[in-house]
Amino acid sequence: MKSEIIWMIIGMGLVTYIPRMLPFLLFQGKELPPFLQGVLKNVPYATLGALIFPAIFFIQKDDIWYGVLGACAAFLVSFLGANVIVVVLSSIVVLTVYSYLM
Amino acid sequence: MADLVLENHSSQFRKGLQAGVSIGIGYFPIALTFGLLAKTSGLSITETVLMSMIVFAGASQYISLSLIAYGTGVFEIILTTFIVNIRHFLMGATLNEKSDHDQLIHKIIYSFGITDETFSVAATKEGQVTSGYMFGLISIAYSSWVVFSGIGHLIGASLPQTLQESMGVALYAMFIGLLVPSMKTSVKVVFLAVLGAVFNTILTINDIMAQGWAIVTATLLSSIIIEIVEVFKTRYRGVGHEE
Numbered sequence A: 001m002k003s004e005i006i007w008m009i010i011g012m013g014l015v016t017y018i019p020r021m022l023p024f025l026l027f028q029g030k031e032l033p034p035f036l037q038g039v040l041k042n043v044p045y046a047t048l049g050a051l052i053f054p055a056i057f058f059i060q061k062d063d064i065w066y067g068v069l070g071a072c073a074a075f076l077v078s079f080l081g082a083n084v085i086v087v088v089l090s091s092i093v094v095l096t097v098y099s100y101l102m
Numbered sequence B: 001m002a003d004l005v006l007e008n009h010s011s012q013f014r015k016g017l018q019a020g021v022s023i024g025i026g027y028f029p030i031a032l033t034f035g036l037l038a039k040t041s042g043l044s045i046t047e048t049v050l051m052s053m054i055v056f057a058g059a060s061q062y063i064s065l066s067l068i069a070y071g072t073g074v075f076e077i078i079l080t081t082f083i084v085n086i087r088h089f090l091m092g093a094t095l096n097e098k099s100d101h102d103q104l105i106h107k108i109i110y111s112f113g114i115t116d117e118t119f120s121v122a123a124t125k126e127g128q129v130t131s132g133y134m135f136g137l138i139s140i141a142y143s144s145w146v147v148f149s150g151i152g153h154l155i156g157a158s159l160p161q162t163l164q165e166s167m168g169v170a171l172y173a174m175f176i177g178l179l180v181p182s183m184k185t186s187v188k189v190v191f192l193a194v195l196g197a198v199f200n201t202i203l204t205i206n207d208i209m210a211q212g213w214a215i216v217t218a219t220l221l222s223s224i225i226i227e228i229v230e231v232f233k234t235r236y237r238g239v240g241h242e243e
Helices: A003-026 A036-054 A066-080 A084-102 B009-019 B020-042 B047-055 B060-069 B074-085 B089-098 B104-113 B115-122 B131-155 B161-166 B170-185 B185-205 B212-235
Strands: none
Touching: A003 B047, A003 B060, A003 B074, A003 B089, A003 B185, A036 B047, A036 B089, A036 B115, A036 B170, A036 B185, A036 B212, A066 A084, A066 B170, A084 B009, A084 B020, A084 B161, A084 B170, B009 B115, B009 B131, B020 B047, B020 B060, B020 B115, B020 B161, B047 B060, B060 B074, B060 B185, B074 B089, B074 B212, B089 B104, B089 B115, B089 B212, B104 B131, B115 B131, B170 B185, B185 B212
16 A cells, blocks of 8 residues: 555545534534524525536436436426435436437 | 334434435445546555545545546645535534534544435434434445445446446435425425525536535525525514515
8 A cells, every 4th residue: 555545545534524523513512593593404405406406417428318307207206205215216217218218 | 102202222223224225325336436446546445445434425535536647746635625525514514403412422423424415314304313313324325335435446347337327316316305305395495405506507517616615605605595585584574475
């Protein structure tokens, strides 16, 4: 093992762990102002929007419709009330079938 | 009924494991490809597995490989990793609000396992998040990531191309599956997600900032704007426009 790579991995690990851990240490037992609490309650849904778009359109680099189809399949199956695993598996199946047809 | 039964640690752990299955599936093709690319970038199998074990952050691990290939210095790689992963601070702060009564030391330990995916699953879960649940959720995600990184390096090949591509949708489908149930019951959630998506698309497509920052900025903009709207709605409720 090259020691430079090991140091790089340790450094990457530290700078990744610290932002993950720090909020729990800083805000332990503290009551944040109501406005800030409200903002943090909004974060999951805003993050999900940002995590899905635009990245889902680029899962297949030359064919934007591939991502559009995957997104539509996931939205539809999920809207019908299926649980997350079913949503995941059916999107995979839809796209696999699509690539065989194309 | 069920609310009154104090659930023990191990059943919470099991719930976490179950909730993590889709993450486990979603990490499989990405980890496999990471292992393969790490091999072609000249990392040994020990280094590859060690990176997945110690860093446990997909996007930044991929970026580090391309930086290694460019011959970028170690310091710059670490700095880039920091920038890409700064968004976890916001996620940690959000989860901290949802997990009030746990021991600090448990949170300090499980915070290591906060990724976009474990965060999304935990944050959209109903009710409070317990340490047992987080440990369950993270163990399955972490195992999938570490084991399949190693296997990817070992076999030195990825899945058949069609399967590889179709499995690439897994994590996005999971995000959608987590989001839609809440969208059905809350207009606010719809606005939050749409604004987050629109801001992130504008910031990313126009190359305004690095991806790590774009997600944080889009999330904050959306969350703050909607919260301000909410505050105004509450303040002027009764004046005539609302309800």
